[in-house]
Amino acid sequence: MTHTARRMFELLEPICLVTYFADECNEELAALGHRGYWDGYFASRAAPLGRVPAQVVHAAFYSFAEGEAARHIPSAWGTIPPEASVAARERGSAASLRRILGDELAGSPGLVRAADLTTKAATNAPTEGRVMYAGMRTLPVPSDPVARLWHSATMLREHRGDGHVAALVGARVGGTEAHVLDALAKGIHPPESFGRLHHLPKARLAAVMDGLRERGLVDADGGFTEAGRETKQRIEALTDELAAPPYDALTPAELDELVTELEPVTAKLVAAGSR
Numbered sequence: 001m002t003h004t005a006r007r008m009f010e011l012l013e014p015i016c017l018v019t020y021f022a023d024e025c026n027e028e029l030a031a032l033g034h035r036g037y038w039d040g041y042f043a044s045r046a047a048p049l050g051r052v053p054a055q056v057v058h059a060a061f062y063s064f065a066e067g068e069a070a071r072h073i074p075s076a077w078g079t080i081p082p083e084a085s086v087a088a089r090e091r092g093s094a095a096s097l098r099r100i101l102g103d104e105l106a107g108s109p110g111l112v113r114a115a116d117l118t119t120k121a122a123t124n125a126p127t128e129g130r131v132m133y134a135g136m137r138t139l140p141v142p143s144d145p146v147a148r149l150w151h152s153a154t155m156l157r158e159h160r161g162d163g164h165v166a167a168l169v170g171a172r173v174g175g176t177e178a179h180v181l182d183a184l185a186k187g188i189h190p191p192e193s194f195g196r197l198h199h200l201p202k203a204r205l206a207a208v209m210d211g212l213r214e215r216g217l218v219d220a221d222g223g224f225t226e227a228g229r230e231t232k233q234r235i236e237a238l239t240d241e242l243a244a245p246p247y248d249a250l251t252p253a254e255l256d257e258l259v260t261e262l263e264p265v266t267a268k269l270v271a272a273g274s275r
Helices: 002-021 023-032 037-049 054-061 082-106 109-122 131-137 145-170 175-185 202-214 226-242 245-249 252-272
Strands: none
Touching: 002 023, 002 082, 002 145, 002 226, 002 245, 002 252, 023 037, 023 082, 037 054, 037 082, 037 131, 054 131, 082 109, 082 145, 082 252, 109 145, 109 245, 109 252, 131 145, 145 226, 175 202, 175 226
């Protein structure tokens, strides 16, 4: 099932990425009155948790640097109800999918079947220890197949993300450190130039890199050591293992069918860069 979890991640991630890469979601959130991309991001993604303080959002999101959540929460909810941000996120994401996929694929029986099977998996996983996933489970599942596919794929993404956080915590790898390891795994050097890192204060980045060197995960030149590479691989393997339970709800035949129906959808999205 770990192989299944990795394959489903590869197939579903491009569906989720339209929320962050395509224009429609940002436009919907801006139309509500959010001041910029990150206001809309934090407000719409955190909204299923309720009006929790920034400290809770920071803990649940995990990978953002200290203070980043507080720049947007709770001010992003000041005049815009969380429910409105959630709805705008769904509308924009579904609109992006329809545009990229085109009428024929977006309206196909295969997409409807993929939405149904993805929803079956996404609504049958345990919520214990899965804060972001549990929040998503409280939201109604859309009736429209395109919106339902996006919603269920995003539920599974948050389920996987919760497991990834658990794997990182178990490995004693903090959120900023995780971005360094991810950058190195992607072949980005120096890792400090990674888009999720380069804006952070230089002193903060230097402290993170020094800590990774002291633990033997990064070498003097800022590259992976063997121990660092093994740690990253171990975290990813455990993430896959922890992401497997939702797919227990599907029979082997249903899993095969889901892969078959998702492949043309994912191929179209990958070709467009989910934009």
